[in-house]
Amino acid sequence: MSDNNNSNFLTNFYLFSLNIILACLVIFFISCFKYGTASYIPKWARIGLWRMFTYKTSNHSDLRAIASFDDGWKEINLRELFPSKWDSGYRFQRAVFWRNKTRMRMLAASTCVRLEGKATELKFYQDYWKIVPGIPASSPESKKNVKEKFNLHWYCGSPVYTPIGKLVK
Amino acid sequence: MTEQANNNTLEYAGGWHIFKFTFVIAAFLCVFPRFFQIKDIFPDIGMRFVNGYYKFAGFYEINTTEAYLLCIGILICLCCILFGGKLFHAGIIVFLTLNYIYLTSEALNIKAYDRILFFMSIVLFVSPAYKKNLLTSNFYPHPRRLMLIIFSSIYLSTGILKLLYEPTWFNGQAMVYHLNHQWHAGGILALKLSTYPMLCFFFGITTILFEVFAGVFIWLPKFNPYILTVGFLFHLGIAILMNVGPFSIVALAAYPILLEPRVLKNLLIKFKVI
Numbered sequence: 001m002s003d004n005n006n007s008n009f010l011t012n013f014y015l016f017s018l019n020i021i022l023a024c025l026v027i028f029f030i031s032c033f034k035y036g037t038a039s040y041i042p043k044w045a046r047i048g049l050w051r052m053f054t055y056k057t058s059n060h061s062d063l064r065a066i067a068s069f070d071d072g073w074k075e076i077n078l079r080e081l082f083p084s085k086w087d088s089g090y091r092f093q094r095a096v097f098w099r100n101k102t103r104m105r106m107l108a109a110s111t112c113v114r115l116e117g118k119a120t121e122l123k124f125y126q127d128y129w130k131i132v133p134g135i136p137a138s139s140p141e142s143k144k145n146v147k148e149k150f151n152l153h154w155y156c157g158s159p160v161y162t163p164i165g166k167l168v169k
Numbered sequence: 170m171t172e173q174a175n176n177n178t179l180e181y182a183g184g185w186h187i188f189k190f191t192f193v194i195a196a197f198l199c200v201f202p203r204f205f206q207i208k209d210i211f212p213d214i215g216m217r218f219v220n221g222y223y224k225f226a227g228f229y230e231i232n233t234t235e236a237y238l239l240c241i242g243i244l245i246c247l248c249c250i251l252f253g254g255k256l257f258h259a260g261i262i263v264f265l266t267l268n269y270i271y272l273t274s275e276a277l278n279i280k281a282y283d284r285i286l287f288f289m290s291i292v293l294f295v296s297p298a299y300k301k302n303l304l305t306s307n308f309y310p311h312p313r314r315l316m317l318i319i320f321s322s323i324y325l326s327t328g329i330l331k332l333l334y335e336p337t338w339f340n341g342q343a344m345v346y347h348l349n350h351q352w353h354a355g356g357i358l359a360l361k362l363s364t365y366p367m368l369c370f371f372f373g374i375t376t377i378l379f380e381v382f383a384g385v386f387i388w389l390p391k392f393n394p395y396i397l398t399v400g401f402l403f404h405l406g407i408a409i410l411m412n413v414g415p416f417s418i419v420a421l422a423a424y425p426i427l428l429e430p431r432v433l434k435n436l437l438i439k440f441k442v443i
Contacts (some may be wrong), residue, residue: 018295018311020316029186036330047284049324053353055335056343060351084209087280089352089413091210132365137351 034138060137061149062127063098065111067119076122081114082107098151106162108154117156124151179307181430183437185296189420192293193251194262196286198415200243203271207236210275228299231274239271250293264291266393288319289387289423304443316426321384323420328380336370338377341370348410372406379403395428400424 002149032048035041041049067076082092097103108122126149161167211233231239246267249260265287272279296312297303337343346355348363362368379399384390401421408417425433437443 001220010410014295015309017308017310019199021295022315025315025318025322029326033322036326040237047287047321048280050323051330052281052327053343053347055329055338056346058346062351067355082209084206090414093352121298131346133345133349134360135349136360137349154218159289166173168211 006126020127033096054066058131059128060131060142061095062116063093063124064127065122065124067111067115068121069119073123076111076115076119078111081111101152102161103153105154107158108146108152109156109168112154112156115156122152122154122156124154125149126151178310180305180313181434182297182300182308182418183304183443184313184428184433185298185300185308187255187425188293188296188423189251189298190277190349191246191425194287195282195289195415195422196417197244199231199282199419200247200268201239204237204240207233207240211236215399230271236249236271236274239267242267253299253301258294259288261294265418280414280416282416283441285319285323285419285423289316289419292316292319292426293304304437306353313430316423317388320420320423320427324380324387325384328377328382331377332381338373339367341368341373344369344373344376351411353411355412362410370405375399376403384440388427388428390431393427395433397428398422 032045032050035045035049036054037050065076065078078092079127081091082090084091086094092098092107096154097107104124111122112119118122123167127141127146128149129137129146132139132142137143162168211231211378212234243264246260246264249256267288273281292315295315298309299309300306330418331338335343337346345363345366348359348369354360354363362372379396383396383400386396401424404417404421407413424432
């Protein structure tokens with residue numbers, strides 16, 4: 001009899017807990033949805049906000065860098081230097097990355113390290129060009145009107161703060 | 170616990186048995202590719218995207234060896250989940266913990282499918298998936314309702330945001346540009362399709378209609394199998410035409426649970442699985 005009571009109590013407790021979780025999830029997702037178009041999203045809401053391919057993207061963009069060596073400024077291949085990808089492209093090509101100066105400074109400091117101290121200065125630029133339907137981004141036909149935007153000038157060896165505020169010399 | 174109690178009608182539980190496998194496959198496909206990127210991400214601090222949303226690196230910075238160990242640990246946890254029994258719940262808790270440490274160490278790299286996987290892990294934890302003989306038994310509908318809430322929220326949220334804030338989804342322009350996106354588009358086929366405006370118009374409209382209606386009709390047993398059939402094609406389309414990693418596989422992993430249990434049982438009987 002007592003075992004039966006215990007079992008019933010546990011079952012009821014389990015089902016009650018699941019109902020509570022269910023109610024909490026509904027409230028949580030509705031609260032997150034409120035930030036669907038907001039420019040600032042609180043940390044707690046980012047995990048439950050589902051915003052996928054909402055807006056049209058009209059431009060291709062590419063982050064590129066030039067470095068000053070003993071024999072002058074030269075284009076460097078960031079893709080070779082930082083080869084890993086985040087499924088949909090190189091990790092440093094994400095807009096949330098190159099739009100943020102702290103992250104860009106870290107990328108610059110890291111580039112200097114990966115160039116093994118051969119470079120003294122770096123300059124980063126963001127290239128933009130219009131998407132032409134059916135034409136690959138890399139084809140010359142697509143890249144007819146590339147616009148360039150300066151992003152960052154960096155002196156190798158400068159102290160840099162990591163995005164969490166830790167000083168790296 | 171499989172006996173009737175309260176007024177909760179029991180449902181066919183075979184979906185949980187299938188879900189255990191689909192979850193592990195999806196999680197494996199999320200974690201395994203990261204293994205090959207560790208040597209690029211962790212040797213110097215610059216490429217650890219620590220300025221993300223949840224900064225584990227603010228407490229402790231893991232190094233390359235520790236990153237490899239974390240990945241191996243995650244894969245071991247997936248084995249524990251797969252084999253079920255006593256290690257099942259411990260496997261999920263350790264999986265969530267290790268995955269949290271790894272992902273928040275390169276926080277900017279947390280993707281939609283990582284978040285979906287997180288919510289699916291919670292459902293798996295409270296589900297009967299650890300039990301044996303699930304293909305022939307019933308269980309309470311509550312864990313399935315949790316999964317329905319998660320997917321209902323995903324589809325409704327993405328659909329409503331497109332519906333309200335991007336009018337170009339209605340003339341196919343948004344679809345044209347997404348199929349041409351330098352990073353997100355999935356190759357030659359996507360590029361070719363983007364040159365057919367009527368097709369992109371059709372894809373755009375069906376995307377919004379599916380996302381909005383799926384959020385609601387997924388709950389109704391009568392419409393559920395049809396909505397999920399469209400959903401299957403929708404995710405298959407994403408997998409073929411977009412370059413978004415294992416997103417479609419993660420989403421489809423939950424479909425055995427989302428499918429109306431009675432329909433799933435009939436399907437399994439029809440294909441002589443049970």
